[in-house]
Amino acid sequence: MTIIEVRDLERRYARRDVHALRGVSFDVEAGQRFGIVGESGSGKSTLVRLLAALDKPTAGTVSFRGRRIDDLPERKLGFLRSELQIVFQDPMGSLDPRMRVRDIICEPMGRRAPDRVAELLAAVGLPADAAGRYPHQFSGGQRQRISIARALGPNPSVLIADEPVSALDVSVRGQILDLLGSLVEQFALTLIFVSHDLGVVRHVCDRVAVMRRGEIVELGDVAQVYDAPRHEYTRELLEAAPNLRAELARLRGGDDG
Numbered sequence: 001m002t003i004i005e006v007r008d009l010e011r012r013y014a015r016r017d018v019h020a021l022r023g024v025s026f027d028v029e030a031g032q033r034f035g036i037v038g039e040s041g042s043g044k045s046t047l048v049r050l051l052a053a054l055d056k057p058t059a060g061t062v063s064f065r066g067r068r069i070d071d072l073p074e075r076k077l078g079f080l081r082s083e084l085q086i087v088f089q090d091p092m093g094s095l096d097p098r099m100r101v102r103d104i105i106c107e108p109m110g111r112r113a114p115d116r117v118a119e120l121l122a123a124v125g126l127p128a129d130a131a132g133r134y135p136h137q138f139s140g141g142q143r144q145r146i147s148i149a150r151a152l153g154p155n156p157s158v159l160i161a162d163e164p165v166s167a168l169d170v171s172v173r174g175q176i177l178d179l180l181g182s183l184v185e186q187f188a189l190t191l192i193f194v195s196h197d198l199g200v201v202r203h204v205c206d207r208v209a210v211m212r213r214g215e216i217v218e219l220g221d222v223a224q225v226y227d228a229p230r231h232e233y234t235r236e237l238l239e240a241a242p243n244l245r246a247e248l249a250r251l252r253g254g255d256d257g
Helices: 044-051 078-083 101-109 114-123 128-132 140-152 170-186 198-204 222-227 232-240 244-251
Strands: 002-013 018-029 033-037 059-064 084-087 158-162 190-195 207-212 215-221
Touching: 002 044, 002 190, 018 044, 018 059, 018 190, 018 215, 033 044, 033 198, 044 158, 044 190, 078 084, 084 140, 101 114, 101 128, 101 140, 114 128, 114 140, 140 170, 158 170, 170 190, 170 198, 190 198, 198 207, 198 222, 198 232, 207 222, 207 232, 215 222, 215 232
Parallel strands: 033 190, 033 207, 084 158, 158 190
Antiparallel strands: 002 018, 002 059, 207 215
């Protein structure tokens, strides 16, 4: 079943004379792990904002479970706000430093739910007493675990992970990637994983869209794109990617505090 449908999506910013997206089209199936990969400036962040209805396209459509969301006002997007959640790149920047962890996790649920907080902390590998502490009292990897717990709070069906490991120390990246993979299985999530690193996407995803200058230049199953890339840009990204399997084998012994 198709859960997200994107057709001929464009986004232009007239003031800056920037054409951020050009004719982007793809489907995301329920339960899929869909990767979006490209260098800085390729249009990934703009696309994420449109998928989450945080911005409006200049042209084209975005549909969620068969319902267009690109033309809906915010007051009619309540269903999407609970069904689709985002984990951002910088956990320190996305967590309110004045709030305790329990309140951070409860915020998107709109209610206090101590049992749910304990369940989510356990799911992301944090102790129950973390609920009473503040973000600055945790390491970078632990803060990203808190961000993931918050995103899972409303019981979403779709999780967008926007460069979720790029701001983390190299010693914890493998652990967060493994955590995301296990949570996708545990909570039966559809995952949209955004990264500049095609090697990371191969580890996490089963289908990938390669973006360059606002366009999708290659779209297909990860194995096909990785083993037999058709576009020169995809080949360049692959050549620049580290050997992730070797790196992960080394990093999984690390400690994120």
